[in-house]
Amino acid sequence: MDLVESYAQDLRFARKSFTRALLGLVLLAVVAFPWVAPDYMVFIATLVALYSIGVMGQNILIGYTGQISFGQAGFLAIGAFAFGHLRIWGA
DSSP states (O other), X not given: OOOOOSXXXXXXXXXXXXXXXXXXXXXXXXXXXXXXXXXXXXXXXXXXXXXXXXXXXXXXXXXXXXXXXXXXXXXXXXXXXXXXXXXXXXX
């Protein structure tokens, strides 16, 4: 695969009908997934999506800037703690 040297080349790739059709199929599969997959698979996919958001935040912060911050991990921990308490107390 060649290196894209300009934004215009990126736009030419995105305007191809094959790219749009493939994107539409992927979007349809993502939307239909909760209705066709077993509940456990939906649960695991949700966890993967949530952890991916945290990991991407850490990757951007540490990988591009070299700064170490545990703020994102703290927010994930607070959310998990709150979910655990709400789950125990039946909310």
